[in-house]
Structure formats: C-alpha cells, structure tokens
Amino acid sequence: MCGVCGWVDFDRPPDRETVRAMTATMAHRGPDEHGLWADRHAALGHRRLVVIDREGGRQPMGDGPVLVYSGEVYNHRELRAELPGCRTRSDTEVVLRGYLAWGEGVLDRLNGMYAFAIWDPRTRELLLARDRLGIKPLYYHRTPGGVVFGSEPKAIFASGLVRPAVDRDGLRELLSMVRTPGEAVYRDLREVPPGHLVRVRRGGLSLRRYWALEAREHRDGPRTTVATVRDLLRDAVERQLDADVPLCALLGGGLDSGAIVALAQDAAARNGAGRIRSFCVDTGWRPDEMRRTPDAPYAREVARHTGADHAELRVDARELTSPALRSAILRARDLPPLGDMDGSLYLLAREIRRHATVALSGEGADELFGGYAWFHDPACVDAATFPWLAMTRALGRQAVYEPRSRDLDVPGYQAQRYGEALAAVPRLPGEDPRERRMRELCHLHLTRFLPHPLDRKDRMGMAAGLEIRVPFLDHRLVEYVFNVPWRLKTRDGREKSLLRAAAGDLLPASVLARAKSPYPAVSDPAYHARLRDEVNALLADRSSPVLEILSRPGVRALAAMPPTGAQVVRLGLERVLHLDAWLRAYRVRLDL
Structure with missing residues (x-):
C-alpha cells in the first residue's frame, strides 16, 4: 500500500519541490521508500509501503509512460504470463506493462484494490484510475494549466494551489450521512469515483466509467448459489494472502471476519504457512441498542476453532479522549473523524x-x-429515503445535524441525492416488487454507504502504515451476490443467511447463531461525561467555529441528554467536538 501524488501543468513545468512537499505529507502511507520523477509537463511523487518485491517495485516506475500506484493487484501472476518482458515479481510492473499492451483496457483485467496515475509523454496526457468499488482513495483539483492529485486531500493542500474551503453543498454532504460519488466535501476538490478513469489533456479533463454493477437474471438454485459464494470467497481470500511481509486478520467474533479467518487459516495450513495471526479490539463492552453481545469471547472461540494465533487490545475511555489521539485521527481523515470508533481502530492498527x-x-x-x-425493518425498507437515515431518524440522532441556518436544507439535499441514487440502480424487467426494492437497497449500500467504512479502514490503517485488504469486495463476488434474489439471501429468515450457509462448516455454532453486532463502541458512562463536559465548554466559547454551522440550542439540548441506552447521544457529542476541531485545525473557510 502506498501514497501517490502529482502535478501536471501544460503551461509551465511543475515545481519539483512542491511535489516533494506533497509527497512528504503521506509518509504514513509509505514509510519504507519514497520517489520523485519530473519532466517538462508532469511531476509525480510516491510513498511506498513494501508488500511485494522490495527491489522490483520501486516507484515512480517507467522510462516512457510513468506510473505511480497505490494498492494491490491480486491476479498479477496470471496477467504477467500474458505480458512478455516483465523483469520483476511486482504487481506494479504488471499494471504498467498492462497499460503498454492494452491501454485503458488494462482496467478491465485487474482484480484488486488500486488507485494510480500514469503520465504518458507520447500523448501528453495523464490518466487517473480507481478500483471498481472505491477501496483505495484518489483526489484531484483542476488548475488553469492542468491538475494536481493525491491519495489524500492533505497532499493536494500542500501544493498551495487550493486551500481548505467548504461551500453549501460540501457542508450538506458532510452533514447528510450520504456519500455522493465524486464529491470530496471540500470546494474545488473532487474524488475519482469508483470504477472510473479520469483523462487530463491540454484541452481539458474527461471522466469515463469503466465498470458498473449490472442487473442479471440469477439462474442458479439454492445449493449452487451457496457453493458459488463459498468458492468465490475462498478464492478471494487465498489471492489476498499474497505478501512478502507478515500478514494477519482482524477478528471481531462475527460471521464476516470469522469466515475470512477460517478460510485464511485453511489456506495457510495447506501451504505450510503456519498459523494466521488475528487481532480483536475490546473497548469495555456494555449492552446497547445495537450491541447485545461482546465481541471478545466470540473472537476467542473462532480462534480456538480455526487454530488462529489470537491477540486482543484493550482500549479504555481515557485513552480515547487524549488530545494526541484525536489529533492523529483528524490528520488521518482530513475530515471530522467518527469519534471513538476511529480512535480504537487507529490504536488497533498501530498495535x-x-x-x-x-x-x-x-x-x-x-x-x-x-x-x-x-435491511430487516419494514419501516426503513419502505421509507422514501436511504434506509440508514430512516433508522437514525427513528433513533433521534438527527438533532446533532440540525444546522444553524435552515437555508442549508439538509433534508432537501438528502432527498435530491436519494433520487439520483435510485435512478442509477440497474433493473430487471418484470422483477417482483419486493425483489426490486431489495435490489435497490443493496445498490444504495454499495454505492452510497460502503464508502464510509472503506474510508475509515483506509485512513486509520494507513495512518499506522498498515495495509488492510477486503476479500468480500472482490468484484467477481460482488457481481454475483448483487444478483442473488433476496429470498435466497435470507433463506432461513435471518440476516446474511446466504453467507451463513456458505461458511456453515467453518465456524463454531455459537458464532453462526450470533446476531450481527456492529464494530465495538465505548459505553463507559465516564466517557460520555467527558464528552458532555467538553461540549458544554465549547458552548461557552464565543470563538467556536462549529456554532457557526450547528444550532446552538440543538447542541445544548444534546449535551443535556442522559447517557442511558443511547449510543446516538454519544455519537452526536463526538460529532460536535470533531467538527469543531476540524474547522480549527484545517482553518476551513466557510463559503455559505
């Protein structure tokens, strides 16, 4: 895993020292090596985390077209066999030689997570590409003479060509709990959408989509469907075990992570690789409306059952409110963090x-x-909005998102984005109305909700120099399961019953029977009390920038709410504090 950045200018040579400074902002993404390349119109920077072929994977790479690349291509061995002249074991060289052989068509052949830039001096154009599901990030800013780009906004801000500013739409995006493809919150900053290619030429910039989910009739019966899911997941896990460095798995004690650990351990045993290491975080569990059981005991049981070498990290509330940790996760995000869930994940990644x-x-x-x-609440399924918004409104979480000015019209923005998202869903003629609706919900999640957990894992992992891979997002598995009818996905009347059937022989019965439990969150009343005190202090601070955005009465009411049984209150308090810290630390200009 790495960090990439660059500056292309068709009117004047890009400044090498500026690109060097941009590259330096992402040392955490690539603590092992760094590189810089420049010619008359382009300068490219790279920070490298060595995972495969230390000597052969150095970047920027190329003596014609030049590549800077972040990510992993899991089918690089098969592709290398089709590409004569490869001199290394590096998947980076496969991407570059694939481009030389197939042009943009290389994107259709890649299986992996990636974000890369290729400067082609033959055509004097820059290509920016991002993987199908948007696992790896890539941002850009148009300049009068070209473009600057980077894996993180901080790299682009370091160019001095754009400053952190947020306009009305950016603020509404931030407050809406919706991720619109291509939107980056900051004004004049864009994100390459998942499955897209950006081409930059002297004449301007163009955007092309090279992959999208398609609606196809599912012809497999239940037994074949289960077997196919198992085979696709097994293959994805085995491919993603490819590394020249130590590898492990995150294990939360649930079905998803348990299946990955079991398949990884099985592959490791067959290949004589020994025991897979697994890690779990413990924030001091107490039951709440979303988490009925603790993760740690189930994670230990999965480890015993599979033979994984397991370890736990205990994180207390005091550590999660430390200024140093808050600063670290804010700088990792370049946007307001998700509170203790970001903090505990960062500490886990660091360990x-x-x-x-x-x-x-x-x-x-x-x-x-x-x-x-x-997915299983009829009111949320039938709501005329994103289902996660329907649930948060039912739980009363919207108070923290009440803006100071009604002119922002956050509900109207959410409705607009919901309409756009629905219009993008592929359809099957004559599909049963319920199946049609559940297809819509799956598509909404894969395109508008999934970016939240993916961004979180990428930023917190890379802040610690840890590459995190996600086998469930192998595009072959995604394409197949997207088209499996809902009646098969819930074949036993429970959530994720298709996956449970596919992994049924891999896990202990207790884990297979366990209801879904989200990522652990702090439930210590002392943590809530600290947050409340900080928010009350903020309310007394006349210089607080967040109170230019959020309703002061709404924030005061939030601080007065008791901690009993409501994680949404804690999340709201964290949101207020992190919004304020972000506005201060990044000196964000509000253009409302």
Whole structure:
C-alpha cells in the first residue's frame, strides 16, 4: 500500500519541490521508500509501503509512460504470463506493462484494490484510475494549466494551489450521512469515483466509467448459489494472502471476519504457512441498542476453532479522549473523524503494525448480504429515503445535524441525492416488487454507504502504515451476490443467511447463531461525561467555529441528554467536538 501524488501543468513545468512537499505529507502511507520523477509537463511523487518485491517495485516506475500506484493487484501472476518482458515479481510492473499492451483496457483485467496515475509523454496526457468499488482513495483539483492529485486531500493542500474551503453543498454532504460519488466535501476538490478513469489533456479533463454493477437474471438454485459464494470467497481470500511481509486478520467474533479467518487459516495450513495471526479490539463492552453481545469471547472461540494465533487490545475511555489521539485521527481523515470508533481502530492498527504489515478485514459483507438492521425493518425498507437515515431518524440522532441556518436544507439535499441514487440502480424487467426494492437497497449500500467504512479502514490503517485488504469486495463476488434474489439471501429468515450457509462448516455454532453486532463502541458512562463536559465548554466559547454551522440550542439540548441506552447521544457529542476541531485545525473557510 502506498501514497501517490502529482502535478501536471501544460503551461509551465511543475515545481519539483512542491511535489516533494506533497509527497512528504503521506509518509504514513509509505514509510519504507519514497520517489520523485519530473519532466517538462508532469511531476509525480510516491510513498511506498513494501508488500511485494522490495527491489522490483520501486516507484515512480517507467522510462516512457510513468506510473505511480497505490494498492494491490491480486491476479498479477496470471496477467504477467500474458505480458512478455516483465523483469520483476511486482504487481506494479504488471499494471504498467498492462497499460503498454492494452491501454485503458488494462482496467478491465485487474482484480484488486488500486488507485494510480500514469503520465504518458507520447500523448501528453495523464490518466487517473480507481478500483471498481472505491477501496483505495484518489483526489484531484483542476488548475488553469492542468491538475494536481493525491491519495489524500492533505497532499493536494500542500501544493498551495487550493486551500481548505467548504461551500453549501460540501457542508450538506458532510452533514447528510450520504456519500455522493465524486464529491470530496471540500470546494474545488473532487474524488475519482469508483470504477472510473479520469483523462487530463491540454484541452481539458474527461471522466469515463469503466465498470458498473449490472442487473442479471440469477439462474442458479439454492445449493449452487451457496457453493458459488463459498468458492468465490475462498478464492478471494487465498489471492489476498499474497505478501512478502507478515500478514494477519482482524477478528471481531462475527460471521464476516470469522469466515475470512477460517478460510485464511485453511489456506495457510495447506501451504505450510503456519498459523494466521488475528487481532480483536475490546473497548469495555456494555449492552446497547445495537450491541447485545461482546465481541471478545466470540473472537476467542473462532480462534480456538480455526487454530488462529489470537491477540486482543484493550482500549479504555481515557485513552480515547487524549488530545494526541484525536489529533492523529483528524490528520488521518482530513475530515471530522467518527469519534471513538476511529480512535480504537487507529490504536488497533498501530498495535497490529508491530507484528504485521497486511491485514484482512470483513468490510462489504453487510452491504452485500444484507446484514444491517435496517435491511430487516419494514419501516426503513419502505421509507422514501436511504434506509440508514430512516433508522437514525427513528433513533433521534438527527438533532446533532440540525444546522444553524435552515437555508442549508439538509433534508432537501438528502432527498435530491436519494433520487439520483435510485435512478442509477440497474433493473430487471418484470422483477417482483419486493425483489426490486431489495435490489435497490443493496445498490444504495454499495454505492452510497460502503464508502464510509472503506474510508475509515483506509485512513486509520494507513495512518499506522498498515495495509488492510477486503476479500468480500472482490468484484467477481460482488457481481454475483448483487444478483442473488433476496429470498435466497435470507433463506432461513435471518440476516446474511446466504453467507451463513456458505461458511456453515467453518465456524463454531455459537458464532453462526450470533446476531450481527456492529464494530465495538465505548459505553463507559465516564466517557460520555467527558464528552458532555467538553461540549458544554465549547458552548461557552464565543470563538467556536462549529456554532457557526450547528444550532446552538440543538447542541445544548444534546449535551443535556442522559447517557442511558443511547449510543446516538454519544455519537452526536463526538460529532460536535470533531467538527469543531476540524474547522480549527484545517482553518476551513466557510463559503455559505
């Protein structure tokens, strides 16, 4: 895993030292090596986390077209066999030589997570590409003479060509709990949408979509469907075990991570690779409306059952409110963090990095197989909005998102984005109305909700120099399961029953029977009390920038709410504090 950045200018040579400074902002993404390349119109920077072929994977790479690349291509061995002249074992060289052989068509052949830039001096154009599901990030800013780009906004801000500013739409995006493809919150900053290619020429910039989910009739019966899911997941896990550095897995004690650990351990045993290391975080569990059981005992049981070498990290509330940790996760995000869930994940990644460089994780399973509670709540399913918004409104979380000015019209923005998202869903003629609706919900999650957990894992992992891979988002598995009818996905009347059937012989019965439990969150009343005190202090601070955005009475009411049984209150308090810290630390200009 790495960080990429660059500056292309058709009117004047880009400044090398500026690109060097841009590259330096992402040292955490690539602590092992760094590189810089420049010619008359382009300068490219790279930070490298060595995972495969230390000597052969150095970047920028190329003596014609030049590549800077972040990510992993899991089918690089098969592709290398089709590409004569490869001199290394590096998947980076496969991407570059694939481009030389197939042009943009190389994107159709890649299986992996990636974000890369290719400057082609033959055509004097820059290509920016991002993987199908948007696992790896890539941002850009148009300039009068070309473009600057980077894996993280901080790299682009370091160019001095654009400053952190947020306009009305950016603020509404931030407050809406919706991720619109291509939107980056900051004004004049864009994100390459998943499955897209950006081409930059002297004449301007163009955007092309090279992959999208398609609606196809599912012809397999239940037994074949289960077997196919198992085979696709097994193959994805085995491919993603490829590394020249120590590798491990995140294990939360649930179905998703348990299946990955079991398949990884089975592959490791067959290949004589020994025991897979697994890691779990413990924030001091207490039951709440979303988490009925603790993760740690189930994670231990999965480890015993599979033979994994397991370890736990205990995180207390005091550590999660430390200024140093808050600053670290804010700088990792470049946007307001998600409070203690970001903090504990960062601490876990930092601990794991002492033992491993690569970790497998279970992101994508809930979106793909229907694991979230709102998939199974008729009111949320039938709501004329994103189902996760319907549930948060039912739980009373919207108070923290009440803006100071009604002119922002956040509900109207959410409705607009919901309409756009629905219009993008592929359809099957004559599909049963319920199946049609559940297809819509799956598509909404894969395109508008999934970016939240993916961004979180990428930023917190890479802040610690840890590459996190997500086998459930192998595009072959995603394409197949997206088209499995809902009646098969819930074949036993429970959430994710298709996945449970596919992994049924891999896990202990207690884990297979366990209801979904989200990522652990702090439930210590002392943590809530600290947050409340900080928010009350903020309310007394006349210089607080967040109170230019959020309703002061709404924030005061939030601070007065008791901590009993409501994680949404804690999340609201964290949101207020992190919004304020972000506005201060990044000196964000509000153009409302």
